[in-house]
Amino acid sequence: NAGVTQTPKFQVLKTGQSMTLQCAQDMNHNSMYWYRQDPGMGLRLIYYSASEGTTDKGEVPNGYNVSRLNKREFSLRLESAAPSQTSVYFCASRATGRDTEAFFGQGTRLTVV
Amino acid sequence: GENVEQHPSTLSVQEGDSAVIKCTYSDSASNYFPWYKQELGKGPQLIIDIRSNVGEKKDQRIAVTLNKTAKHFSLHITETQPEDSAVYFCAASNAGGTSYGKLTFGQGTILTVHP
Numbered sequence: 093n094a095g096v097t098q099t100p101k102f103q104v105l106k107t108g109q110s111m112t113l114q115c116a117q118d119m120n121h122n123s124m125y126w127y128r129q130d131p132g133m134g135l136r137l138i139y140y141s142a143s144e145g146t147t148d149k150g151e152v153p154n155g156y157n158v159s160r161l162n163k164r165e166f167s168l169r170l171e172s173a174a175p176s177q178t179s180v181y182f183c184a185s186r187a188t189g190r191d192t193e194a195f196f197g198q199g200t201r202l203t204v205v
Numbered sequence: 206g207e208n209v210e211q212h213p214s215t216l217s218v219q220e221g222d223s224a225v226i227k228c229t230y231s232d233s234a235s236n237y238f239p240w241y242k243q244e245l246g247k248g249p250q251l252i253i254d255i256r257s258n259v260g261e262k263k264d265q266r267i268a269v270t271l272n273k274t275a276k277h278f279s280l281h282i283t284e285t286q287p288e289d290s291a292v293y294f295c296a297a298s299n300a301g302g303t304s305y306g307k308l309t310f311g312q313g314t315i316l317t318v319h320p
Contacts, residue, residue: 096248125308132214134312135249135294150307151206182248186308191237191256191298194308196248 098197115183124166207232211311228295235297
C-alpha cells in the first residue's frame with residue numbers, strides 16, 4: 093500500500109545544477125500535482141496534471157518543468173537550480189479533478205547552495 | 206485564479222479548549238473545500254471536507270462550516286488534545302472551466318495544544 097512515493101527524500105544542489113524529482117502513485121488516480129512548501133507561505137502549486145496527457149501551470153511555475161510520463165508518474169525538473177528554489181516539495185494525486193481527497197507523498201527537502 | 210486566505214497563522218490553546226481556523230476564498234466557482242493536517246516531517250492528510258451544497262459537516266470533535274455567500278469556511282476543533290498539535294491547511298477546488306482540477310491551499314495555521 094505505497095500510495096504516493098517521492099524520490100529522493102533529501103537533496104543538496106549547487107546553484108546552476110539540474111535535477112528531476114520523481115513521483116509515482118499506485119492508486120490509479122487521474123490528477124497529479126506538485127507543490128512547494130515554504131515557511132509562512134503554505135503550499136503553493138507549481139504545476140498540475142488534471143489527467144494523463146495534460147499539464148497546466150500553477151501559481152509558481154517559473155524555473156520548473158514537468159512531465160506526465162504515464163498515468164502513474166509525474167516528474168518535476170529544475171533545469172538550473174537557484175537558491176530561491178530551496179524548499180520542501182510535495183507531490184499529490186487525486187482520483188479526479190473534482191471533489192475527491194488528495195493524497196500526498198512524504199516530501200523532498202531540497203537545498204540549493 | 207483562486208486565492209485562499211487563512212487565519213490565524215498560529216494558534217495556541219489549552220487542552221480541552223476549542224480551536225477555530227478561518228479561511229476565505231475568491232473564486233465563486235469553487236465547490237469543494239477540504240481541510241488537511243500536517244504533522245512534523247510528513248505530507249498533509251485530509252481530516253474533513255465539505256461540498257458547496259452543504260453548510261456544515263461534523264466528524265466527532267471536528268466540524269467545518271461553509272458560507273458560500275460570504276465565501277468563507279471554518280474549521281472547528283472541540284475538546285482539543287495535545288495530539289491535535291500540527292499545521293492545518295484549508296483548500297479550495299474548482300470542478301470546471303479552465304481551472305479544472307486545481308487545488309489551491311491557504312497559508313497554514315500552526316496549532317499548539319498545551320497540556
